[in-house]
Amino acid sequence: MSHPAHGDPPAPRQQQSAGAGPKTMTDLLLLADPERTLVNWLVRQRGASIAEIAVHLGTEPTLVQALLDDLIAAGFVTVDLTSDPAVFKPNLISRKPRTVPDQLWKALD
């Protein structure tokens, strides 16, 4: 994975890795501390630009990009490229669909 030179505004990824996300809140709990703390913060903010994240973390945008790349690849974060600047958002659902037999669900409908 290549990253822009130090100081350059990094270009966001165009899309998340296929099939990696969305993730659940339980998955979030299993993340390592730095990644989990960032996603927690993104959940509260409901999304942030790379510059905002860099300010929050007190670190360089290039390092933030590396962290975000990993989170995007893992399916925890998506990027909204229609915003300018691009906005990184948490990619979470409440739960994965249950695998209870259809007959049971139909009985409740």
Add this chain to the structure above:
Amino acid sequence: MAQVISIHSFRGGTGKSNLTANIATAVASQGKRVAIVDTDIQSPGIHVLFGLDEEDFTHSLNDYLWDKCSAKDAAYDVTAQVITGSGTPANISGTVYLVPSSLKAGEIAKILREGYDVGLLNDGFHDLIDQLDLDYLFIDTHPGLNEETLLSIAISDRMVIILRPDRQDFLGTAVTLEVAQKLDVPDITLLVNKAPDIYPRETLIDKVQSQYGVPVGGLFYENDEMLQLASGGIFWLHHPDHAFSQEVHTVARQLLAAE
């Protein structure tokens, strides 16, 4: 800026919804604009305390999550429904909104089956804060730890955990605190509810605080009047001079002081 407060308990039967309704109404009585969201989608019930039944609401949180209405459409101003023990309106100086969850079995099942977008729920909370000009948003969660509860914890400015003086509650609360810390909740308060009156107040508070290292914001003793009211209203309005009611206001003042 509005405060988001999630009210949680690890086990059922702690009096969570009852305390949520009482505290939220006490905050509203100080002129604040308050909303309660019933995210206990699997077993909703807080609407009962406000005298609502299923026929009284056309939209619910479920409808919002299925994009059938806005979050604001599912919010009901229940201020006028808040009555005193004599049946007269309580004349709350603020406003209380309630966002109920659906009581229809099929709609509960649909949420359980299909899940929903956590981001949508989070957006809905913020829409409510903005569009209803709220000072406080209370989230009444499902007991235990599940996906919805984790989200509620994750987005809260403050988390209130309710426990009884019971070994199972004590163990579960430790787990909840560990999760809350992992989700970076800024402020956590414990409320001890349904305490038998054989326990001296200070002893019990000291024991809980020293066990968890988290402040106890209130201690509520079990009482017959609460059992008699049987979720038939907001307790402190029915028994304004009762020790339970005084403690409700103490907790409300703590929340207001943290503004």
